[in-house]
Amino acid sequence: MPKTGKHILKRPNELKNKHEIIGDVRGIGLMVGVELVKNKRSKILAISGKSVVLCKASEKGLLLLPAGKNAIRICSLLQLLWSRLTRELIFLRIL
DSSP states (O other), X not given: OOHHHHHHHHHHHHHHHHOTTEEEEEEETTEEEEEEBSOTTTOOBOHHHHHHHHHHHHHTTOOXXXXXXXXXXXXXXXXXXXXXXXXXXXHHHHO
């Protein structure tokens, strides 16, 4: 996995170790998927937990995407990188 992908997965994996509701963290490129479970031993899907997490994130101004029955997808870093790229492209236009 490239360096950026490992860096992006670091914080969600730290949260996985602290919170019983996070069953698994997966990622590809700059996208992270977080599987929500009722508890880690039973691996029972936390379907209602997904809605709670999405609503709380929205209240704090963070847009997360639903993925399947019990997972969320985090793509916000793409927006940050895109805004930086846009600034750089505008700079190139000035030249």
